Amino acid sequence: MNAAAPLLEVEGLEVEFSTRQGTARVLDGVALSLEPGRTLGIVGESGCGKSMTALSIMRLVPEPPGRIGAGAVRLNGEDLLQASEKRMREVRGKDISMIFQEPMTSLNPVYSIGDQIAETVRLHEGLSRRESLEWAIEMLKAVHIPAAERRVREFPHQMSGGMRQRVMIAMALACRPSVLIADEPTTALDVTVQAQVFDLLKELQEKTGTAIVLISHDMGAIAEMADRVMVMYAGRIVEEAATEEILESPRHPYTRGLIACVPHMEEKPPPERAALTEIPGVVPALTDIGAGCAFAPRCARATDLCRRAAPPSFETGEDRRTACWLYGEAGAA
């Protein structure tokens, strides 16, 4: 880490949900830091806590049943977990904004897309109606929507999925936020459209220096976009490192499984196809994770120690951490 204070810093984040089955610890000691212009990828299976991390940063965890038990979310040094709700309303959409998986359901069907983009800048920047609409057109141009002057009057149902996701991006970036959280932004899109959206995000990031948190289940998407990757499992960060390092030498058995279990498209497919590597079993219920490593029941290399005690995060290289007992003694094993 360099000496400059990070733009966004999360420390020791604990989030619990009360359920009928007991208390589920959905986030357990999540920490991250993000610098301007960088992209952090968060990868994991459903229920691993990646979206919950995003919601906690925005302070959008539904309370109750949820509860942020401990930790800090610092934006430019200000702890958002201590901020008032009024202050959070200023932060959301202006300093930190978010785009979601479903561009169909995240847009309001009864307002024109221009109105929806303009609303953000009217609220946060105090622009007049006319100015804000002009700004909306500028934003639509920035996300490469053709005929922006005409499109600005259209409604979400008149646009394709890719267009709607562009509108979402325009809306999210309208106030030039310093952090953009993209929660599975391309999962609902076709691959050719996904490629366009990724290119657009990269282009806008270069122009504006926005830091991006990209949440995805797709290691390929992460590889394409992120500088750094955090792998989450059952509410904990199990491994984090620079993207190349994670891809080339995954250390945590879960990360290894996650990379190996996906059928990769090869440019020269081998004539013989081996069975895919499986991660046996399923993600545990968050209400009954014992004292041990949450991944131990599915891990081929689990020992007694793993089943008894959860591993702390070990330094396993430069700026690289792995929460696994295999790397316990030797440091970088």
Add this chain to the structure above:
Amino acid sequence: MSGRQPPGGGADYLLEVRDLKVYFRLPRRNMLTPGGTVHAVDGIGYRVRRGTTFGIVGESGSGKTTAALAAMRLAPVTSGSIRLDGVEMTTLGGDALREMRRKIQIVFQDPYSSLNPRMRAGAIVREPMDLMEVGEPGERDARVAELFGRVGLRPEQEALFPHQFSGGQRQRIGVARALATQPELIVCDEPVSALDVAIQAQILNLLRELQDGFGLTYLFISHDLGVVQHICDDIAVMYLGEIVEQSDRISLFTRPLHPYTWALISAVPSARRRRSGADGRVRLQGDPPNPIDPPPGCRFAPRCPFAVERCRREKPALREARKGHLVSCHLVGDDCVPPHAAAAGSAA
């Protein structure tokens, strides 16, 4: 399996589809404007070899699912021929159609909505046997138990309801149900795309295992090229209701001929080909156009970076460019050099 010989004899194609068209009429919007026609599937043909997996890939709206449903007569066939095991399916009706349907089953994309939440898992798997009168009623329970074992579920789980299973386990129930009538062809409609990646591998391995064990033939619909490359033997690429390229898996991925296939392949982000810079990757502009009254000429022309005047005017025919490798593109020359390779060659 039943071990029936194909009545036609000769070539061992279980499913042969010729010039299949599925059109949907749209209601007119008002008195004056006529409703359009959705050309969901517009004259496709393919043959599926017995015991292999035939993949249909394409983006949303390409018609891949409709093509598969039509093969089961679950979508209205406008015209064309579908022969399963040598029997023409399009003219069948009533009991004869029912009888043939025993030979085709389907595994759906969404294991949450494709199982009846009020039925126990065992009953879900048994139901098709009861409906299609497969085997003796007394033997069916034993068969259900056997199927549970084959798909990696425990027999005592027969008594549970769908919500008590995980997504992967539910998809296993869906697979067991598809196997119940001892089908020869199983249509897999995006069978893993709703599942977590770690679970996808389990289901893909299961499908291949069952194929080897039962000699099954799969018609596999997917948008995921990684999955398709892994599981399919032959692949057709669909765009706006038409097959634009078709070949065996090795030829298709090693040397894609159609610019669309090439674009599709290069758009897949890969954890292995990490950022080889600009990497000669192509970006398609825009979205797939609407299958309602599609453009004349090549349907891909509006998005094709190489399109010339002829492409917009004249529809290319699907022809054999290399042995066993079909493509419909004016720009693939007789020397079999695709336009993207020609462009890269001249740039280099």
